[in-house]
Amino acid sequence: MPTYTPTERTQVKRLPKRAVYDKAQVHAILDEGFVCHIGFVMDGQPYVIPTLYARAGERIYFHGSAASRMLRSAGDGVQVCLTVTLVDGFVLARSAFHHSMNYRSVVVLGSARLVTDNAEKREALHRFTNHIVPGRWEEVRQPTEQELKATSVLALELNEVSAKVRTGPPLDDEEDYALPIWAGVVPVQMHFGEPVPDGRVPPGVYPVDTNRLRSRGRNGAEG
Amino acid sequence: MPTYTPTERTQVKRLPKRAVYDKAQVHAILDEGFVCHIGFVMDGQPYVIPTLYARAGERIYFHGSAASRMLRSAGDGVQVCLTVTLVDGFVLARSAFHHSMNYRSVVVLGSARLVTDNAEKREALHRFTNHIVPGRWEEVRQPTEQELKATSVLALELNEVSAKVRTGPPLDDEEDYALPIWAGVVPVQMHFGEPVPDGRVPPGVYPVDTNRLRSRGRNGAEG
Numbered sequence: 188m189p190t191y192t193p194t195e196r197t198q199v200k201r202l203p204k205r206a207v208y209d210k211a212q213v214h215a216i217l218d219e220g221f222v223c224h225i226g227f228v229m230d231g232q233p234y235v236i237p238t239l240y241a242r243a244g245e246r247i248y249f250h251g252s253a254a255s256r257m258l259r260s261a262g263d264g265v266q267v268c269l270t271v272t273l274v275d276g277f278v279l280a281r282s283a284f285h286h287s288m289n290y291r292s293v294v295v296l297g298s299a300r301l302v303t304d305n306a307e308k309r310e311a312l313h314r315f316t317n318h319i320v321p322g323r324w325e326e327v328r329q330p331t332e333q334e335l336k337a338t339s340v341l342a343l344e345l346n347e348v349s350a351k352v353r354t355g356p357p358l359d360d361e362e363d364y365a366l367p368i369w370a371g372v373v374p375v376q377m378h379f380g381e382p383v384p385d386g387r388v389p390p391g392v393y394p395v396d397t398n399r400l401r402s403r404g405r406n407g408a409e410g
Numbered sequence: 411m412p413t414y415t416p417t418e419r420t421q422v423k424r425l426p427k428r429a430v431y432d433k434a435q436v437h438a439i440l441d442e443g444f445v446c447h448i449g450f451v452m453d454g455q456p457y458v459i460p461t462l463y464a465r466a467g468e469r470i471y472f473h474g475s476a477a478s479r480m481l482r483s484a485g486d487g488v489q490v491c492l493t494v495t496l497v498d499g500f501v502l503a504r505s506a507f508h509h510s511m512n513y514r515s516v517v518v519l520g521s522a523r524l525v526t527d528n529a530e531k532r533e534a535l536h537r538f539t540n541h542i543v544p545g546r547w548e549e550v551r552q553p554t555e556q557e558l559k560a561t562s563v564l565a566l567e568l569n570e571v572s573a574k575v576r577t578g579p580p581l582d583d584e585e586d587y588a589l590p591i592w593a594g595v596v597p598v599q600m601h602f603g604e605p606v607p608d609g610r611v612p613p614g615v616y617p618v619d620t621n622r623l624r625s626r627g628r629n630g631a632e633g
Contacts (some may be wrong), residue, residue, distance in 0.1 A: 224447040226456035233449035270458040356608035374603030384594040385579035
C-alpha cells in the first residue's frame with residue numbers, strides 16, 4: 188500500500204488517528220473534489236483563493252488565473268499550499284463541546300510550477316474539463332493556440348502530502364448518554380440539479396446527463 | 411447600502427465586474443457557508459486549513475484547534491486570510507476555454523485574535539452550534555469551564571473584505587453558438603440526508619428536523 192512519507196511539515200500532530208498518508212485514499216479525495224483552496228504569501232500576508240483543479244497521476248494542475256497576483260509577484264517556483272476539503276456530515280453530540288464534522292481533507296505543500304508549454308496546457312485543460320463532467324472534453328470546441336496562451340495553469344507535484352479523515356458517530360462523555368438528547372450524524376451531500384440550458388441551444392441538442400456528473404471521480408486519474 | 415472599503419490588497423483586479431463589497435451580500439455568503447479555509451504563514455510556508463466558523467455582526471469566530479500549529483508559533487495577532495466559497499453550478503460552454511463555475515466567495519484579511527475570556531468563548535461556541543443547526547445550542551448540554559478552557563477560538567474583524575460572485579449562463583464566442591453542443595448551467599446544491607442516530611439514543615427522542623438545517627443562514631447573524 189504506497190504511502191506519502193510524512194515530513195516535519197505534514198506530520199499530523201493534533202488527533203493523529205485522523206491522519207491518512209495512503210496514496211489511494213488521497214487520490215480518491217482529490218478526484219471527488221473539484222474546488223481547491225490555494226494558499227500563497229505576498230509581502231508576508233497569506234492569501235487563500237478558490238480555484239478549479241484536476242489530478243494527473245502524482246501531479247495536480249490548477250487554474251492560475253484566479254491566483255494571478257501570485258504569479259505576477261513570484262513568477263516560477265512559488266511556495267503554495269493546496270487544500271481540498273469534502274464535507275460528509277454534521278456530527279451532533281449531546282454536549283455542545285463534542286459537536287464535530289465528518290470530513291475528508293487533503294493538504295499538499297510544495298513549489299508550484301507555471302506551465303508554459305501549450306501541449307501541457309492542453310493536457311491540463313483536458314483534465315479540468317473531464318474532471319467536472321466525464322467525457323465533456325470530447326464534445327466541445329477545442330482550445331485554439333491563442334486561448335491556450337491566455338490560460339494560466341500551474342502544476343504541483345504530490346510529494347509532501349497529508350490527509351485528515353473523520354468518520355462515524357459523535358463521541359460523547361459517558362455520563363451524557365443518559366440525556367434525552369438526539370445525537371448522530373446528518374449526512375451532507377453534493378447534489379446536482381436539472382441542467383438549465385442557456386437561451387441559444389439548437390433544437391434537438393440534449394442536455395448533459397447528470398449521471399455523468401455523479402460518476403465523477405470514480406474512475407481515477409492515473410496517467 | 412453599507413460597503414467594505416477596498417484596499418490595495420482586496421481590490422479585485424481580475425474580472426472586477428465580479429467584485430462585491432456590499433456588506434449585506436458578504437454577510438449572506440458567510441451565513442450560508444459553514445467551513446472556511448484559513449491561511450497562515452509559518453517559516454515562510456503558507457498553510458491552508460479547513461475549520462468551522464460563525465459570524466457575529468462584523469466579527470468572525472473560527473475554531474482554532476485545527477490551526478493549533480499556527481497558534482503555537484505565532485500566539486496573539488497572527489496574520490490570516492479567511493476564505494469561504496460556495497459553489498452554485500458548473501457552467502458548461504460550447505468551447506473548453508469558456509467553461510466556468512458559478513460561485514460566491516468571500517476573502518477576509520486581517521490579524522486574528524486568540525479568544526481567552528471564557529464568556530466570549532461560550533458566545534463563540536453558541537454561534538458555532540446554532541450556525542450549523544439553528545436552535546441546537548438550546549437543546550444540548552452546555553460546556554463546562556474545563557471544556558471552554560480546552561477549546562481554541564480565534565476572532566477576526568470584518569474590516570478588509572472582498573467577495574467575488576459569478577452567476578448566469580456561459581458566455582461563448584459568437585461563432586460557437588451555431589455548434590450543436592449543449593450549453594448551460596448544472597446547478598450544484600448542498601443536500602442534507604436523513605439523520606442517522608448513533609446507537610444510544612433513548613426511545614422517544616426524535617431526530618433533528620432537517621428543515622432546521624435548511625433554514626440555516628436565513629436569519630442573519632447580527633449581534
